[in-house]
Amino acid sequence: MKFGDLLHPVSASEFLGETLGRESRLIRGAHGRFEHLLPWDTINEILSHHRFSDNSQISLAKNHTAVCHDVFNPEISTFTVPGSTLRHRRVEAARLNDAVEHGATLQIKGIENLSDPIGRLADSIESEIRERVTVDAFICKGETPGFSAHWDSLDALAIQVHGSKKWALAAPTVRYPLPDGDAVSQLDRAPEHLEETVLGSGDLLYMPRGWWHRVTPAGGWSVHLTVAFHRRTAMDLAHWFVDTLSKDEFFRSDVPQRWESDQAVDAYLAQLVSSVQRHARQPDLLRRFLSSTEQVQPFRQVFHLPRVGAEDLEVAEAGRVSWQAPLAAVATEENGITVVAGGREYRYPASYGPVIDALVGGGTKAVAEVCRLVAPAGLTTDDVRTAVAEMALAGLIRVEGPSEDQG
The missing domain is CATH 1.10.287 (Helix Hairpins)
Incomplete structure (x- = not known):
């Protein structure tokens, strides 16, 4: 799913030009259109197989109180390395089930790093808004609120994946709050009246930073994603x-x-x-x-093991490729192309330029389509394969689909 698909029927240009940073906006969508982003099987796999570092990655809240410590297995896995001790805890199924059954809201933080569909959506959003994004998942059942009315110092997109949720909103009491600022007391000065609405499966809500909001489950199961990003000030x-x-x-x-x-x-x-x-x-x-603040942002690199050399990765024309560094800076110089992404420089021959241009911001493309796009520049299919392979093994390009090398 791309940024434009997320906003439909609103266009990306309309959202960026008229809504972003200006006002909250509710976008209604077809029921179930976001369910593929986070199926229940994926949620269960994450909870079953991932080791969490206490509440830095997973937490629960109920009636405005954190209850995270109740869901971890009391047995702590400890790994000692020179100079530090690493502690990991596994979520205990019985405790988690009991907490959620009795009204706790489960929050999984940084889920863009645990789910490929969500990670790809995050990449697409970054490429459009030009800011680093993070994604958290909120899972709950019933009608017990997890958090009281508050505002955040980040802009947010709330994506209702499963079920429904009640949202109550109010305009900022202080405009443009900063991440480390204490412009207002969030708990003591919430507006008396907040406008209420219900997000159903397939709906999307955008809130600029500073907007007051109170979120309450609407009965039954609910799963929503919050895409958060700090806009440079x-x-x-x-x-x-x-x-x-x-x-x-x-x-x-x-x-x-x-x-x-x-x-x-x-x-x-x-x-x-x-x-x-x-x-x-x-x-x-x-x-x-x-440019300088974008090119130092980390990006989700991909791997293509067991292929570790450009000569090992032969990509077929039927394969699909996509650019992985949405905030990268690409510069054409006398001696070639320089890509700066994640704080690192990558240098390539000038002939790679048309291939990069065909991929940056363009989503996933068939290799055959890339070959067609760069043909006017005099590049052959072999030229494209060489460029794609080298940049893929640097983590800048994702290669999918049929590969001529099946080893």
């Missing part, structure tokens, strides 16, 4: 901007001390203002900020 730009100033000799110089004359202090402050303005007026300042 002027504070982020300011922090980044200050870091860039160290290249200027003036900003590395000493500040005036108390014994300096008033004239010396005034001259220093005037030069400070002038220097900041000179750097801030660079026409490409915002572009450099956006």
